[in-house]
Amino acid sequence: MIFENFYIHANMIILKFICSITLALLLTVSTVRAAPKKSVISSLPGFVGTLPSKHYAGYMTIDGSPGEKNLFYYFIVSERNPSKDPVVLWLNGGPACSSFDGFIYEHGPFKFQAGKPKESLPTLHLNPFSWSKVSNIIYLDSPCGVGLSYSNNPKNYVTGDLQTASDTHTFLLKWFKLYPEFLSNPFYISGESYAGVYVPTLASEVVKGIQIGEKPLINFKGYMVGNGVTDDKFDGNAFVPFAFGMGLISSDIYEACQITCGGKFYDPPSEGCQKNLEKVEQAVSGLNVYDILEPCYGNSETRNGSGNTNMPLGFHQMGVNKKPLPKRTSMFGRASPFWSTRDTEASSPGSQDGYHVKCVDDEAAVAWLNNEAVRKAIHAAPVSVAGSWWICAGRVSYSGDTGSMIPYHKNLTSLGYRVLIYSGDHDMRVPFTGTEAWTRSLGYKTIDEWRPWMTDDQVAGYLLGYDNNFTFLKIKGAGHMVAQTKPREALEFYSRWLDGKPI
Incomplete structure (x- = not known):
């Protein structure tokens, strides 16, 4: 009787195992076909x-x-x-x-x-x-x-x-x-x-x-x-700070912008500020706006359109x-x-x-x-x-x-x-x-101080890590x-x- 119960119990375990394997295979097939x-x-x-x-x-x-x-x-x-x-x-x-x-x-x-x-x-x-x-x-x-x-x-x-x-x-x-x-x-x-x-x-x-x-x-x-x-x-x-930092405008132009605009380049507060911003515009107008190191591809009126x-x-x-x-x-x-x-x-x-x-x-x-x-x-x-x-x-x-x-x-x-x-x-x-x-x-609190990050033992850029991921x-x-x-x-x-x- 003991052996009979053991046999039944063993068969149930095997059956459950087979069912689980079958279900897993079915799920795998359905996943592949999804x-x-x-x-x-x-x-x-x-x-x-x-x-x-x-x-x-x-x-x-x-x-x-x-x-x-x-x-x-x-x-x-x-x-x-x-x-x-x-x-x-x-x-x-x-x-x-x-x-x-x-x-x-x-x-x-x-x-x-x-x-x-x-x-x-x-x-x-x-x-x-x-x-x-x-x-x-x-x-x-x-x-x-x-x-x-x-x-x-x-x-x-x-x-x-x-x-x-x-x-x-x-x-x-x-x-x-x-x-x-x-x-x-x-x-x-x-x-x-x-x-x-x-x-x-x-x-x-x-x-x-x-x-x-x-x-x-x-x-x-x-x-x-x-x-x-x-x-x-x-x-x-x-x-303006970017253009100055990259050497695209002179110290004189930058200082004039700072004095007349007071840092409000987004919303020029005076005509004097506006005129100085136009000098910045003239200085950078020939550059590739998306990458100042690269030439401007297809730089022609026919390609770029008017205006x-x-x-x-x-x-x-x-x-x-x-x-x-x-x-x-x-x-x-x-x-x-x-x-x-x-x-x-x-x-x-x-x-x-x-x-x-x-x-x-x-x-x-x-x-x-x-x-x-x-x-x-x-x-x-x-x-x-x-x-x-x-x-x-x-x-x-x-x-x-x-x-x-x-x-x-x-x-x-x-x-x-x-x-x-x-x-x-x-x-x-x-x-x-x-x-x-x-x-x-x-x-946010700084948790990773300003530092270089590397690729192939070369500085690839700089990183600043804050709290909150x-x-x-x-x-x-x-x-x-x-x-x-x-x-x-x-x-x-x-x-x-x-x-x-x-x-």
């Missing part, structure tokens, strides 16, 4: 060889008013450990500029070699410093009307900061339902330039969703912003704002980093046109993303449906409707989310001097698009920060 097959990318025109990891792309449709908004994404599975590595959303700025800028020119899986002639298909080579080496990464064209994202109703191209954050949050909820195998991975939001607004406003929407138990529950851990627009006064007052300027933040009113900036001939207020250099003749809302960005080489991207074979391969709508790809979308009418981002940062850090704010120190569009100033203004990082010699000018260094700080290791 990613939509129709979104799988098997090959890419211009690239010869096997993709370094799985790639997916397609549209996520969300409700518009009226009609629908079709937001295009390109998702790259991590080359390291997809089931454990973070999922990172990347957003380029503008506003209204395509995240394929980041994909093609910064930290995507390929380096693009422009074709000859320039209209021909580029050649793609593997990028040794791709951020997909250490993370799963989503490149999203947002808001609707940007890049390959489109709507059948042009009214959906009228948007602003708050609507964009809401739409992108809706996209994320739908995306994680489509890719549930990544729901438990740590999730981070990242971006640069005007994404200094996109990122914290979206992060706030995600946190609100988490707090009310919105499903699926996103495993949000923090965010990172590069050379990001943040606050009118801090950004606007940063330029363009190479001036930094706020010299001219930019974009469409619900709370318009004061109208002046020269000012240093909050700006849309790409809108100030757009081709103003090809940017009316609702049109199919976009615009080039002064000093930025976009020829490889234009040739590749407007090729119908490429669009078919990445599951994007043809030109006849989604329109031509431009680095920045002229058909989008965008309103800046939020104000300073500092309250957003304070709120998010008070809730325990990790934050990395980084700046290329040769960017004149959003100078590091303003970013360093506003991060200091938060009043908040870090300010400067990249030596980098421009506005940090990973484009300093790819090795960018991957270094990106991977270490995501892994929770000291930079």
Whole structure:
């Protein structure tokens, strides 16, 4: 009888073990199949060889008013450990500029070699410093009307900061339902330039969703912003000290600005201040605003359009704002980093046109993303449906409707989310001097004193660590698009920060 009971008990244990193994296998199969097959990318025109990891792309449709908004994404599975590595959303700025800028020119899986002639298909080579080496990464064209994202109703191209954050949050909820195998991975939001607004406003929407138990529950851990627009006064007052520190203006001009403006470069208090700021404008007008060390690509009237300027933040009113900036001939207020250099003749809302960005080489991207074979391969709508790809979308009418981002940062850090704010120190569009100033203004306790950080035994930049998981990082010699000018260094700080290791 004892042996019989033992036999029955043993069989039950074995049966439970078999059931658990079967269930695990079923879950594994379902996990593998969760990613939509129709979104799988098997090959890419211009690239010869096997993709370094799985790639997916397609549209996520969300409700518009009226009609629908079709937001295009390109998702790259991590080359390291997809089931454990973070999922990172990347957003380029503008506003209204395509995240394929980041994909093609910064930290995507390929380096693009422009074709000859320039209209021909580029050649793609593997990028040794791709951020997909250490993370799963989503490149999203947002808001609707940007890049390959489109709507059948042009009214959906009228948007602003708050609507964009809401739409992108809706996209994320739908995306994680489509890719549930990544729901438990740590999730981070990242971006640069005007994404200094996109990122914290979206992060706030995600946190609100988490707090009310919105499903699926996103495993949000923090965010990172590069050379990001943040606050009118801090950004606007940063330029003159930057220009002087970089040796772009003389001591006489700098001292005259200090005396007549009293540090209020964002809001010039007198005609004398205005005249001295115009001297600063004249001194820097021939430089590449995105990287003062580099030549200005395509510097011609035909490429850049009429009315363009190479001036930094706020010299001219930019974009469409619900709370318009004061109208002046020269000012240093909050700006849309790409809108100030757009081709103003090809940017009316609702049109199919976009615009080039002064000093930025976009020829490889234009040739590749407007090729119908490429669009078919990445599951994007043809030109006849989604329109031509431009680095920045002229058909989008965008309103800046939020104000300073500092309250957003304070709120998010008070809730325990990790934050990395980084700046290329040769960017004149959003100078590091303003970013360093506003991060200091938060009043957080310094826990990692100002120090150099290293790559390959060389100083790569400087770092200042604050309480509340908040870090300010400067990249030596980098421009506005940090990973484009300093790819090795960018991957270094990106991977270490995501892994929770000291930079």
